[in-house]
Amino acid sequence: MTSKLDFDRNIFRYRSIDSLLGGHAELENQSIYFAPAESLNDPMEGLRxxxxxxxxxxxxxxxxxxxxxxxxxxxxxxxxxxxxxxxxxxxxxxxxxxxxxxxxxxxxxxxxxxxxxxxxxxxxxxxxxxxxxxxxxxxxxxxxxxxxxxxxxxxxxxxxxxxxxxxxxxxxxxxxxxxxxxxxxxxxxxxxxxxxxxxxxxxxxxxxxxxxxxxxxxxxxxxxxxxxxxxxxxxxxxxxxxxxxxxxxxVYPPWYVACFSKRHDNVAMWSYYANEHNGCCLIFRKLGDPDQQNLRLKGARGFQASRGEQSRVFRERQDLALRSVDYTSEHPQLEFFSNLGRISQKDAMEGWFTDDDGKVSPLSSHLTDPTSRERWLGSHWDRFLPPLLSKHPDWQHEGERRIVLHDSLGIHDKPADRTFTYDYDSLDGIIFGMNVKVSDQVKALQIIQPKLVGRSSDRPFKLYQARYNSRTGKMDCFDLHGITSAPTLPNR
Incomplete structure (x- = not known):
């Protein structure tokens, strides 16, 4: 049986078998999708x-x-x-x-x-x-x-x-x-x-x-x-x-999240996020020190244009911050008129703070005075991230950490540009849910085994099987030792 210490440098991501092996082919594509706010399971997320x-x-x-x-x-x-x-x-x-x-x-x-x-x-x-x-x-x-x-x-x-x-x-x-x-x-x-x-x-x-x-x-x-x-x-x-x-x-640009968990042993999460224990839990390797931990992914970073061509999104490897979620029912207050942060100063002044006779509202002082504007910009963007890292206390069992992308330039407008990829140096292993069919396990292994050839990490890639521990009331997992190097797996 594995001890918790085995996973000190890891973070977990629950997935259904359909997500991994079905239409999205996440295991084959080594993909992680960043979901828009409106598709998250808690409508209070990001609430102000x-x-x-x-x-x-x-x-x-x-x-x-x-x-x-x-x-x-x-x-x-x-x-x-x-x-x-x-x-x-x-x-x-x-x-x-x-x-x-x-x-x-x-x-x-x-x-x-x-x-x-x-x-x-x-x-x-x-x-x-x-x-x-x-x-x-x-x-x-x-x-x-x-x-x-x-x-x-x-x-x-x-x-x-x-x-x-x-x-x-x-x-x-x-x-x-x-x-x-x-x-x-x-x-x-x-x-x-x-x-x-x-x-x-x-x-x-x-x-x-x-x-x-x-x-x-x-x-x-x-x-x-x-x-x-x-x-x-x-x-x-x-x-x-x-x-x-x-x-x-x-006020603020659109934002997208990829969700992970500090836990691999929660029964409810296996049931909710891994399709009634029929899915898997991916084990990722965290980078950095305990105060600033990252996950290395490759994805859209900006626009580039060649001569005579339209701008296109370019992709590169990035170390993206894994941020802890705060569980609270408190939501910060935001005043609308003084936080028009996504439109130009000209558009704000002409469209919101000026009347037909050219009279300017005194509520625009944070834009018209240079010192005030610089101070306002700093505080405005300081207030952007915290609500995106909070959920209601009823979700506290998840121990969630998340990566947040925000997008002022439209780099991540398309779902394809919100889909990042990992390599097998970042993936340490997989835990199969206790109800995963053997046939689905074999399909996963057929995908995994050829990819391990290009893995440069000296850490062993491990497969685990989840099981319920009635004594602790949590999910345990045991090491399927040596299975990834077995020579008898059928060809795909």
């Missing part, structure tokens, strides 16, 4: 408590940005079939008036904005937000956008049909005056509630509203299911929430 604290200029520009993105979303819907659901990550949050593809498109977006801004509901909502003088939570802002979304959707669609971009459609009744009156009444009531109960009452109020809206939305969608296609459901019900999620792309 985002708040908005703005003035009239920044709030007006956010509402304009919402109109621009909504117009783009309607255009996307026109290009999709009725049975298609719109991609929740494809909302064009980097679209602005200034980077519109044509002058005609810029003029039309201005027309949509003007149509919305002439409405009573827009004026009421802008007053509500501009006079809030407090942090507006994502829950509250989502509720406000849901409140106006259907009306603004109708206004933009009418503008599009007037221009011949889509067929005219009958408008539905909308009580703009009543909703505006309710919003003004809430604006008057909230200061009194805060005085009596503290500002924490705001979040409670909007959480109750959100639960009520969810029920009403489900009821409406159910009653109109026969007449609403998938893309219409996406456009009508999902857009406000999806917009706010995509809006955070303006």
């Amino acid at each position: 408590r985002v708040v908005w604290r703005g003035d009239r200029i920044t709030w007006r520009n956010l509402l304009r940005h919402y109109v621009i993105c909504l117009e783009n979303r309607i255009t996307q819907a026109l290009l999709h079939g009725d049975d298609e659901t719109l991609d929740p990550n494809a909302i064009s949050v980097f679209q602005t008036l200034d980077n519109a593809p044509t002058p005609q498109m810029r003029d039309f977006l201005k027309q949509c904005i003007q149509s919305v801004e002439q409405s009573e509901l827009h004026a009421t909502l802008l007053d509500f937000l501009a006079n809030a003088e407090r942090e507006v939570s994502v829950t509250e802002l989502r509720q406000h956008l849901r409140l106006v979304h259907f009306h603004w959707l109708e206004l933009i669609q009418k503008a599009m049909s007037d221009q011949g971009f889509m067929e005219a459609r009958s408008s539905m009744e909308f009580d703009e005056a009543g909703i505006s009156a309710n919003l003004r009444a809430m604006q008057d009531l909230l200061p009194k509630l805060a005085e009596d109960h503290g500002e924490s009452v705001f979040e409670a109020i909007f959480e109750v509203q959100e639960m009520s809206s969810a029920g009403i939305g489900l009821h409406t969608a159910f009653n109109n299911f026969e007449n609403a296609s998938n893309k219409k459901q996406s456009l009508i019900f999902d857009f406000p929430s999806e917009y706010l999620k995509c809006l955070l792309k303006l």
Whole structure:
């Protein structure tokens, strides 16, 4: 039986047999895929408590940005079939008036904005937000956008049909005056509630509203299911929430992770990540000292271009940091308007901090003063990584370590460019799950054995078989001694 000391320099990666031997052929390709945030198993990973604290200029520009993105979303819907659901990550949050593809498109977006801004509901909502003088939570802002979304959707669609971009459609009744009156009444009531109960009452109020809206939305969608296609459901019900999620792309770049574990002996992990013990646990060799440990992988590093050719991604070996995951239910707070880190200073100033008369919001001081900007940039990027290395305490049994890639330049946009490879000097061995079929073990050995020829490490490559130890309640493993050098394995 192996002792824990045998694995002091190792890190483990659980995989299913299908991942190793199936379509992805991870064992043959020696590949490790870096998954995007939205595909991770814990939706709280990377979570930040985002708040908005703005003035009239920044709030007006956010509402304009919402109109621009909504117009783009309607255009996307026109290009999709009725049975298609719109991609929740494809909302064009980097679209602005200034980077519109044509002058005609810029003029039309201005027309949509003007149509919305002439409405009573827009004026009421802008007053509500501009006079809030407090942090507006994502829950509250989502509720406000849901409140106006259907009306603004109708206004933009009418503008599009007037221009011949889509067929005219009958408008539905909308009580703009009543909703505006309710919003003004809430604006008057909230200061009194805060005085009596503290500002924490705001979040409670909007959480109750959100639960009520969810029920009403489900009821409406159910009653109109026969007449609403998938893309219409996406456009009508999902857009406000999806917009706010995509809006955070303006703050930090996309990030991708490859997950490993300090443990090879956890029953739940064998069951969850290795397909009910039918998979394997890969044993990787860590590099570096205990305070800074790395894994050597080969993958996309940057762009290079030859004369007369388009830029292409180049790959090279890299020592990538293995970082420990912190298990906590606390999430750091992030203020949106002061953290627009993924757009240029020019775009931030023109698109978010300046009004039509050229007046600049005082909230832009971190960008306009050189000393403040340098200090802000440092603190902004210092806050990027910690939330990506945290999970809820319920996952603490995993003892996870992870490699994080972030991508401001689009190097890892394609799945192929998020797939890295290892060599057999980095792979020390494999543990077969206790339910792995002998036939699958043989297939794995047929792949492994020829690759060991090129292994330059003097450490022996080992194969282990997992078994449950009823005395300790953990998974043990025993060494399948000598099997990798057996000469009788059949040829592939």
